[in-house]
Amino acid sequence: MKKKTTLNDIAHRMGLSKVSISKALRNHPDISENTKKKVRVLAKDMGYRPNLIARSLTSASSKTLGVIVPKIAHNFFAQVVAGIQQYANTMEYEIVLTVSDENESQEQKHIERLVAMQVDGLLVSVSMETRNYEIFNWLQEIQIPLVFFDRHIPGMGFNSVIIDDEAASIEAVDFLFNRGCKKIAHLAGYNHVSIGHKRRMGYEKGLNKYDLPVDDSMIIEGGFSEKFGYQGFKKIYSQGVKPDGILAVSFPVGLGAYIAMREVNPILMENIQILTFGDSGIGGVVSYPQYYLDQSGIEMGRRSAELLIKEIQGEIKPEGIIHFIETRIIDTGNISLVLAENLDK
């Protein structure tokens, strides 16, 4: 790479000190209008670009946010990142994006690296694997602004932005019940992951609401991927239990269940309603699973970036406040409606 023009280079050419150049370019009152003009012209001429790294070193602010997502090639997280970008951009922040790949040690490495890079704050969605919170304790000690999104660790004092999973689950059971389902199974996530736990709690509360029995054989705990949905359904089915509705903890799980169902007996597709958390990412042209709980990743991204930046700027404090993003049930049977909303994008 070619050597870059620095303040000093300009200073020498103009016979001024580098500080004067710095001030001129930052429109500091110390410098005369006349000089400022000349400096600006020469700076442009010489292709001067401020070295933001050097600036960060003095200003102790990098105008940079560290983001850690468990996955990026995953519609929901891609959306969240888009939302973060949108807000960060308007505030002149840049994003250093890292992916934990649901791996605790990766997550840890990234956190350390980001902190070492002097990001002004962190946005993290905790990996499913994470059990050891030491690193987060450390982050709290060094008091770096941090906002959790989607997957948080409650009770640590960090603010977080999440889906109101419990409420959404209750709503989901409501919805299925109102469509005639009396035996609703739940393909649940891991119970130690907050979303898994909450979705399950909501599911149980929803059943209670209608005096439906909570039957353990109707709850399969597992992961969030297609594989678990597939295996989960087969497991339920092999037990001889016949659900008429399924609440799946994620779209892939619902998808896996659907595949399994089709494999077992295509007729089931008409008799079992599947409702999943999260959509496929293509705005509603998937025929099955038909219903899903729409979670606005964009909104979540924006909100969390907003909170983080406010925290960085000292406008708010980390108080362990949980902000909820609303969820609504979408019926993909009604494609044209969903599409109409998307046509203008």
Place this chain on the structure above:
Amino acid sequence: MKKKTTLNDIAHRMGLSKVSISKALRNHPDISENTKKKVRVLAKDMGYRPNLIARSLTSASSKTLGVIVPKIAHNFFAQVVAGIQQYANTMEYEIVLTVSDENESQEQKHIERLVAMQVDGLLVSVSMETRNYEIFNWLQEIQIPLVFFDRHIPGMGFNSVIIDDEAASIEAVDFLFNRGCKKIAHLAGYNHVSIGHKRRMGYEKGLNKYDLPVDDSMIIEGGFSEKFGYQGFKKIYSQGVKPDGILAVSFPVGLGAYIAMREVNPILMENIQILTFGDSGIGGVVSYPQYYLDQSGIEMGRRSAELLIKEIQGEIKPEGIIHFIETRIIDTGNISLVLAENLDK
């Protein structure tokens, strides 16, 4: 944020100079094993973390790559970013991700910002709107390593990694022809965008191959979103032309066409085969469009990151070489096959 421990802090505590501490921690031979041990212990104790920004300033390398994508909440680009991440991670590089939102001036701003941030190289997928290449000329002048991916500007000397769109289009026509299509329409992208242009060229070559006429009323130029697919199909149809196959420039376009088709007359869904570039992002459970050209974003991301890092390390030079990523046609009618591949993820 709490004040961070620096080399100097450790130095004072130990009664050594900061340079010795620096050397000790970097395992420099100048320092005795004994001292090194003590330094390491104390450093850990005091919670010392090197300030990477300061380090970058001297080393003139930030171990950071700037990435510019037109969209992020878009399966293909999310995949590419995942691929970039994967490779960059193994090489200890971090990613500063920016989104141009298909906007020329945004793109320009991001490039300037990233350069100012002293990223070691740039990975860019050019926005659809971009007509003015000045900024890229500048990048070439300052000789910053840059690799284009997916959307490139040929003839500028930068290396790029793209889909072999022309070949893929020819293959696509082949495929449709072999399934009996004789009147294949093309919902094309903009002709000034390289992928739009190439896909169209391939489409025409494909038709020529089978002596099918190239009929301008069967080619609708437009964007890459659902809206254009929808409008495009309606336009073709309103002209009284009845295609039996459609090659759509992107999945959303194919999707829009499908919706339009269904609106016009559901029977068409059985008589018109749609083949799209790119998939929906959910691994094959969309019933329509049934066929798509699979583009491995992950692979593209990996390859471009690899090229860029090699260029940064001086192993290769920018020579305007175009690297092609292969494409294959997927039939979503055969769901279980596709899924089987995904179950292990």
Place this chain on the structure above:
DNA sequence: TTAATGAACTTTACCGTTTAAGTAAACTAG
């Protein structure tokens, strides 16, 4: 025995920028 060698440090200087603290000349007020 003495100069060269090596081990284990320290000092100086620099990366590019900013902030704080000068300084000289011109301007203003009493």
Place this chain on the structure above:
DNA sequence: CTAGTTTACTTAAACGGTAAAGTTCATTAA
């Protein structure tokens, strides 16, 4: 007319780290 203020700069110091060039003292080779 002189002291005080302004204007338009400059110099010094700092941010946290690294590289290069000393410096000491102990050891080794001739």
